[in-house]
Amino acid sequence: MNLYRAKGSKASRLRQRKHELVRQYDIPENALPGSLVLKHRRCGKPTCHCATGKGHPMWALNFMANGKANTERIPFEWIDEVQPLHQQGREYKNAVAEVFAINAQLLTLMRQQHQAQKKKKKKPRKPRKP
Numbered sequence: 001m002n003l004y005r006a007k008g009s010k011a012s013r014l015r016q017r018k019h020e021l022v023r024q025y026d027i028p029e030n031a032l033p034g035s036l037v038l039k040h041r042r043c044g045k046p047t048c049h050c051a052t053g054k055g056h057p058m059w060a061l062n063f064m065a066n067g068k069a070n071t072e073r074i075p076f077e078w079i080d081e082v083q084p085l086h087q088q089g090r091e092y093k094n095a096v097a098e099v100f101a102i103n104a105q106l107l108t109l110m111r112q113q114h115q116a117q118k119k120k121k122k123k124p125r126k127p128r129k130p
Contacts, residue, residue: 031089032082034063036074061086 022029040055042048050056059074061082074082 028088028092030085031092032061032063032086033089033093034061034086036061036083036086 018029021027037060039058039060040050041058042050042055045051059076059079059082061072061074063070063072
């Protein structure tokens, strides 16, 4: 099953931008962002078992897009395909965050070493005569 079969001009523009970024930054092509969660919802029917129980199970993907929080319901028959894509997205995000942190730490080390070298190069001042 192809999860990315949306049609229309907006879908086409989104796919074009996605492929530009994938080529430019070597991003996993079908990785998914956010949190994949199993929720339980009540259907609202007073005679249903969910009215007094835990509720009906429902998978959902929570993610941010264009500065807005989104929740997309995931059908049960898709979950075996969606879970590895979500895991791939999480691993990629964690790897990028780790690279950024390493870069910041390297920058800090470089600055500290530069400061230490500057101190070594400074000549001590001669004491002034009274």
